[in-house]
Amino acid sequence: MSVDDTTGPAPAGPFSPDDRAAVYRAIRLRRDVRSQFLPDPIAPELLMRLLQAAHDAPSVGLSQPWNFILLRDPAVRQRIHDAFERANTEAADKFPDRKALYSSLKLQGILQAPVNLCITCDRSRGGEHVLGRTHDRATDLYSTVCAVQNLWLAARAEGVGVGWVSIFRDDDLRSILRLPDHVVPVAYLCIGHVSELYEEPELQAKGWANRLPLQELVLEDSWDGPQASLSRNAAKTSA
Amino acid sequence: MSVDDTTGPAPAGPFSPDDRAAVYRAIRLRRDVRSQFLPDPIAPELLMRLLQAAHDAPSVGLSQPWNFILLRDPAVRQRIHDAFERANTEAADKFPDRKALYSSLKLQGILQAPVNLCITCDRSRGGEHVLGRTHDRATDLYSTVCAVQNLWLAARAEGVGVGWVSIFRDDDLRSILRLPDHVVPVAYLCIGHVSELYEEPELQAKGWANRLPLQELVLEDSWDGPQASLSRNAAKTSA
Numbered sequence: 001m002s003v004d005d006t007t008g009p010a011p012a013g014p015f016s017p018d019d020r021a022a023v024y025r026a027i028r029l030r031r032d033v034r035s036q037f038l039p040d041p042i043a044p045e046l047l048m049r050l051l052q053a054a055h056d057a058p059s060v061g062l063s064q065p066w067n068f069i070l071l072r073d074p075a076v077r078q079r080i081h082d083a084f085e086r087a088n089t090e091a092a093d094k095f096p097d098r099k100a101l102y103s104s105l106k107l108q109g110i111l112q113a114p115v116n117l118c119i120t121c122d123r124s125r126g127g128e129h130v131l132g133r134t135h136d137r138a139t140d141l142y143s144t145v146c147a148v149q150n151l152w153l154a155a156r157a158e159g160v161g162v163g164w165v166s167i168f169r170d171d172d173l174r175s176i177l178r179l180p181d182h183v184v185p186v187a188y189l190c191i192g193h194v195s196e197l198y199e200e201p202e203l204q205a206k207g208w209a210n211r212l213p214l215q216e217l218v219l220e221d222s223w224d225g226p227q228a229s230l231s232r233n234a235a236k237t238s239a
Numbered sequence: 240m241s242v243d244d245t246t247g248p249a250p251a252g253p254f255s256p257d258d259r260a261a262v263y264r265a266i267r268l269r270r271d272v273r274s275q276f277l278p279d280p281i282a283p284e285l286l287m288r289l290l291q292a293a294h295d296a297p298s299v300g301l302s303q304p305w306n307f308i309l310l311r312d313p314a315v316r317q318r319i320h321d322a323f324e325r326a327n328t329e330a331a332d333k334f335p336d337r338k339a340l341y342s343s344l345k346l347q348g349i350l351q352a353p354v355n356l357c358i359t360c361d362r363s364r365g366g367e368h369v370l371g372r373t374h375d376r377a378t379d380l381y382s383t384v385c386a387v388q389n390l391w392l393a394a395r396a397e398g399v400g401v402g403w404v405s406i407f408r409d410d411d412l413r414s415i416l417r418l419p420d421h422v423v424p425v426a427y428l429c430i431g432h433v434s435e436l437y438e439e440p441e442l443q444a445k446g447w448a449n450r451l452p453l454q455e456l457v458l459e460d461s462w463d464g465p466q467a468s469l470s471r472n473a474a475k476t477s478a
Contacts, residue, residue, distance in 0.1 A: 007444040009275055009435035012268065014398030015261060022258035023265045023396040027292045027389050029251065036248055053266045055453045058391070060405060062440050062448035068457045070467060076460050087374050094368040102370070120462075129333040131341070131447065132405045135326050138380065139405050142425065145384035146391075150266050152297070153392065157262040159253030166299060166371045166378050178461040186381065196248035201301050205246040208370065209301035214294045218307045221315050222417040223359075228309060 026153045032202065033161030034106045037113045037192035046158060047115065050191070053154035054119065059143035061131035065123065066147045066186075069177060071116035076176060080188070081110045083172035084165060091167050098208075105206060108165045113190035118177060119148055121184045144186045151189070161194035265392045271441065272400030273345045276352045276431035285397060286354065289430070292393035293358065298382035300370035304362065305386045305425075308416060310355035315415060319427070320349045322411035323404060330406050337447075344445060347404040352429035357416060358387055360423045383425045390428070400433035 014020065051068055059065060071077055088107065095102045110116060121144040126133075133139045152162045165188045173185045203209050218228040253259065290307055298304060310316055327346065334341045349355060360383040365372075372378045391401045404427045412424045442448050457467040 007439075008437070010438050012398070012433060012436035015264070015396045018257070019261035019264070020396040022254060022261035023393060024288070024292065025254070025258070026262045027295050027393060030295075030297070032297050049263070051457060052453060053263065055456065056266050056269075057388070058269070058271050058403065058440075062442040062450070064451050064456070066456060067462075069461065069464070070457065070459055073460045091370070091373040094373055095370070105370075107371070126448075131330070131334070131344075131442070132346070134330040134333055134406070135408055136405050141377065141380070142384045142387075145381045146388045148381075149296070149385045149388040150392075152385075153389075154262060154266060157254045157259040159251070164297065166375050167373070169374055176461075178463050180462065183462060194251060197251035198247070199249050200246070201297075203301040203370070209365075211301070212303045214291060217294070217303070217305060218290060218309065220309055221312045222308065222415075223306075223419065223422060224417050225308070 022157070026156045029197065030152055030156040031161065031197045033163040033190070033194060033197065034109050034202065036161055036194040036196055037109045037190065038195060039112070039114065040193045042115050042160065042191065042193070046160070050151050050154050050158070050160070054147040054151040057143065057147035057150045059146070060133045060139040061126055063126035063130045063133070063140060063143065065121045065125040065140040066144045067120045067122060067183070069118040069120060071118065077111060077116060079176050080116065080173075083168050083176060084108055084110060086172065087167045087169050101206070101208065105203075105208065107167060109163055109190040109192070110165065113163070113192040115191040117189045117191060118173075118185050119144060119151075119187045119189065120179065121186050122182060123184060124182045141184060141186060148187045148189070155191065159193060161192060161197065163190040164188070165190060261396070265395045268436065269391055269395040270400065270436045272402040272429070272433060272436065273348050273441065275400055275433040275435055276348045276429065277434060278351070278353065279432045281354050281399065281430065281432070285399070289390050289393050289397070289399070293386040293390040296382065296386035296389045298385070299372045299378040300365055302365035302369045302372070302379060302382065304360045304364040304379040305383045306359045306361060306422070308357040308359065310357065316350060316355060318415050319355065319412075322407050322415060323347055323349060325411070326406045326408050340445070340447065344442075344447065346406060348402055348429040348431070349404065352402070352431040354430040356428045356430060357412075357424050358383060358390075358426045358428065359418065360425050361421060362423060363421045380423060380425060387426045387428070394430065398432060400431060400436065402429040403427070404429060
């Protein structure tokens, strides 16, 4: 057996119907969680599985630009919570016509969720030149988001809820987490077991926004090309 | 039954062990595919499932900023391929010490993959103010990446490979796809059936880069906090 035999592609194919359905179920039932966190601790091995799922994400040039900062100190958590409150007051002012509804929405579970995790992107990871990053400097940030989404879907399968909190002043988060300039706090996540979840996005259930019809979002060949009838398009694909 | 009963949270919990394993398997076995595409067409209903998985992604303020541009015209595909070649020549120059290895890597399957798809982010979607976007203007781009990763994992479960091509001059892609300034081409994806995949990241199999040990990437409470021993950390979480 040559070296190439050991490192080359190996047989791969579709999952069984049941396994495929499980993957789609995680995708369809994943929710952004703010209010449903149970106080039960996250077991060590479960946390490791979630972090490994994140670390299994694709990354530009295999640069793996992510770090995982686990927030354990209650004093740090309180500072994070205070930073959220400051920013959220500013954000609410952007919606003068919907202020009552905005204020009624719970947008974070920082103090309730047993685990808080900040996933960062180290923009210097991999050195000055990273394969695939030359023409789009944002690709390292995109890789980090892939890690977030992996963790989110794994969590759904584990019965664990995840909420992404983005309402912070950048300076506040950088200062509390002592981030150097080359590190971007991509996602601040609240994580904990849940026994119930919304069946539709919570912002839709509460009347803030609605799902768009997928069909309106699919275009053919260019931005000003025809809106695609998915079945017709798809038929052409298979022609 | 009140309105609240129909729109409130419903029971949710962990998946069965088999279903959980399926989700982790999609995450672990997903690969960035460049060379393994089969010519077989993607069936219409399969393409719809993949696009629906993308559309099921989380988005800041439920803004759903994504569009899906399906590249069908062979002439457009050829222009995309030429744009890749131009950019890749520039990119190769960034790695003077590894030029032979760089040049030996196949980095795209634009003309081989039966489906090419550009997932874009419309930065005007949802209007001037979007809930959760006020303090981090990149969150709409991040939402779009969540859609990419959803599609990528669903594809793995379907036995379909996905390759993300990021080696384009921004102007080239914008011009070919006729994108207005407020639309960002986040991910250009080559999509097709595969019968084999690398078992580790292809860039690792080919000696370009290596996986980092997860443990070195997990920190406690701040960027300059202690590197976390995962099991110890996790034990503290469950304390």
